[in-house]
Amino acid sequence: MGFDFELILAIAFLVTGVFWVYDRIVYLPKRKVVLANMAPETRIAVSKDAQQRLAETPRLVVEVKSYFIIIAVIFGVRSFVVEPFQIPSGSMLPTLKIGDFILVNKFDYGLRLPVSNTTIIPTTEPERGDVVVFKYPLDPSLNYIKRLVGLPGDTVSYHDKVLTVNNKQVSKELLAKLSVSLNPSKEPVQLFNENLGGVQHDIYNSYRFTPHEGEWVVPEGHYFVMGDNRDNSADSRFWGFVPEENMKGRAFYVWLHWGEFFSVPSIKNNGLIE
Template sequence: MDFDFEIILAIAFLVTLIAWVYDRVIYAPKRKEALSQLPSSAVEAMNKEAKERLGGAPKWLLEVKSYFVIIAVIFGVRSFLVEPFQIPSGSMLPTLEIGDFILVNKLDYGVRLPVLNTELIPTTQPERGDVVVFKYPKQPSVNYIKRLIGLPGDVISYHNKTLMINGKIISDEFLADLMVSKNPSGEPVKVFKEDLLGVQHEIYESYRRSPLDGDWIVPEGHYFVMGDNRDNSADSRAWGFVPAANLKGRAFYVWLHWNEFFSLPNFKNNGLIE
């Protein structure tokens, strides 16, 4: 079952905030008055929990409000600065492997209201070649990661494994044959270095015919994305364009790799995402 961790975190923030405010308004004055009536020696001997109970606040309320600061920090950093993700599939191979833990810059595409993702303060615009995290248009509770290929107004063509943008063929340089690839299926692939109008990165192409050929015109307020694992990626060729409002941020760093629960995490892929 899919769940939106962002919504869960927002609810936790609101619940702990309400508990913190309620305690400050209702019980903090009573606590202060009770402490003022005790000898200073007795006050010094009391621990923090004992002092908080003096105001008559229920134990559950004190427990809930005690998490407010830590949840507020996590919620603020995750919502407005940097958000962590784990790569669940091989659609971005060879750039990102299954099990890579990445960091996403939340400021690059505007300061956005948590959960609603409404832009509050514009910053920079997405650029061709960015590796972007976004809410999947057909199921917004699910996050996808792909490479941004087409900007609003671009004409995109993809036929016989040849990518064209606005009539210009995107060049690629053959690097290697991988008879045993990192694809979940182990499918043999060819590795190319693609020059996406100035942004160079590696891609996989399989030996079989691509089922996702076509031509597209990117509408205003939308973007066209593709996986670097070109023949093993469900992307804009299959389900359409990404609305600007669905963008969450730009993936910029791999900080950990942990493929399986019973394996040891490692740092073999650490580095900036190209």
């Protein structure tokens, strides 16, 4: 199982929230009584820590409830506005590099409840060509990022490195042939600019045979996704479709690149994600 930070953050929010409410109900009135019985000049000089001690507020309550506001803000922003992710693999090369830190718009595809990902307020629908972050269907504790290729009802085929959507070949233009030294995938590749429903972006195709070819009809309520590094991506060709309820948001910005732990972080890749 993966490290489900969203679930851990939700639990922390609930635990600290319970302690915060408990303090407001039980110990805040006691602190008010203590302050009310003090002389005005003494009351001004009493610190918050002193108030806690005078009202005999347990140290555990004081410590835990003090984190509530911070955790609530982080939880709210990550759940409903924008969430950061780091790219762990090369499946989205050349669009996203290993070590890129990205931002994901959490309300593009509807406001959703944390953890369960249930839509509570619909907004817009995912569009072909979007770079999407979603819960991996075979292990929802993991987050994946791919490009959305097929919408519900679409017919998608991939043969001999040619992508076809609804019997229409997706156009691509050869830009360069890259040697091993110039390609992070560590194999010679061809660099293409692809036009997927009006969204232009770069992709890699290797020279070797692509084993997972075929034709797929996208069922209702599901999506077909592929990596831009077409021959080095475990995507819908391998494990199937992405249910709508697994969608987390649209990746829209690279804000930092940190390739290796001992390397120097860089802003060279900063910019909007196409």
